Amino acid sequence: MASLPHSSGCRIRVNDAGRAGEWRVILLWTALFFLFASLASWSLLFPVARERAGAWLARRWRLFAGRAAQAGRGVAVRVEDSGRAARATGAHAFDGLLHHRMVLAMALALLLLPPILILGLRRHVVLEGFGSEDLSESSSMIAQLLRGERLVPPSPPPPEVFTNAEVRRIKPEIVSADRRWERVDPELQQRVLAIFEVMSRRYGYRMVLVEGYRSPGRQAELMRGGRATRAGAWQSCHQYGLAVDIAPLRDGRLQWDMGDAWTRRAYHLYGELAQQAGLEWGGNWRGLKDYVHVEMAAECRRARQARRERQARDG
Template sequence: MLIFVALLYFCVACSLIWLACFPSGRILINQLMFGLRSRFGRMAGRRVVSVGQLLPSRRGLGELAQSLSRQLRRHWIVLAIVIPAVAIPSLLALALRTPDMLPDYEPTPALPDAQIAALLQGEQLVPPSDPPPLAFSTQEVVQVRPMLVNASRNWGLMHPDFAQRLLLAFKIMKEKHGYDMALLEGYRSPARQDLLASMGGAVTNARAFQSWHQYGLAADCAFWRDGKLVISEKDPWAMRGYQLYGEVAEQLGLTWGGRWKMMDLGHTELRLRGVMRR
């Protein structure tokens, strides 16, 4: 569909530029329209009109082709400038397109490998204990992630499938890589989403129901080390942890925010078809 729209744009733009730049093009269109009106006028009194009678004759088509050929040869320099100017935006749109550019497109998450799939079908993991509330109000945390104190960390408000995948990611991060994970925020109310969006693009660009948080299908996470939350990627240890966390999350079929242009390293989400209509 996107290719068809780009091709249609290219054809329409070329036609409009041709009519705007070349008076002979406008004259030719006027002649064709006058010829069609004349034919319709002559056929008006007849009951049956064949398609061939409405179309230009073979001689007329030949004259039209010769006229177009002369116009192209006469204005080839202008065409050499105009055609790339019209074609390049279309080609760039196709080359740089991303799933987020398509309003109703929801990419299918990558399927987990056999070992991960077996783990997902196994025992139901239990959420860990939350860090103490004071851990979310320290100066270091507030500078990086404001308003975390009032964020929801209720695992019961999250989609069961997503919650189990996230808990499995926590388990793998602990047992395989030695990182203790902490949930910063899971479900987010529409009112809170709008409040965060009002704080500017540095916080979030998504308004209410434009985020998977409102559907219990997204979570923001960080690391727990020596009794403190470690969120900032400026810490090399945390940055390495985010990279490992992204790999684990994607193996579990989750979308990792570290792949985005405006990276959100601790963010993961499970994009289920038919849930969000953007």
């Protein structure tokens, strides 16, 4: 009989240790849920950063896979042993999670609620210096135009629009720019023309193509002259026909002055519609703002990568 209290105490300590282990598992999984929710929100709110991170992870994975393949077959045995141990640990952890499923469900709901609210309300964010606009109808117009018949580029404005004294003083680089729609990627062409239609029909702005395709030589020249770009040859999406520069036209003159309310509204509407059409707008860039510029960013990155791969193959 003297051994019974000692045995009961062992059981109590064992149970306490088990509960402590379960709570450690719960805390671990809660932290993992929080990390996952944060990453999911970040990737949804910042698609460009998501694509860059994905490309970086893909490169790291290929590097890791190559090194793992060279490690030898002996690793397989150790992996097998580790797998059995991990399965046993995982089964124990799963039992603990199942036991506290209500607590975990509440924690998950609390973690997911903020990003859901942010995503639900994000369309009502007002750009700096940009009056509140109801863009929901514009979004549906963009979608309808892209689903309909192919859009045809409008007639260009008179040549002097791009060569007058004001242009030569403020934006001399556009005098010799290529404005041929046929040299722009067909998909990008349709998205931009849909934006033109909405800007004209709904908001009363006439938008014109300032520059489309840009040769590598012209790109290098612009960079050397410190005009309009910091990108060298083959670094700009213009070289692949995947970027265009667009400006609003008023009273026969291209408008650039972001201090002017009419012009500022035109560019912000243009940028918002570009994003609705799946394009990246230069006005959102952190460094040099390029309000006239839109591009198909993901396609451009793939085109640059394909070019680098061709160069590597060709030596």
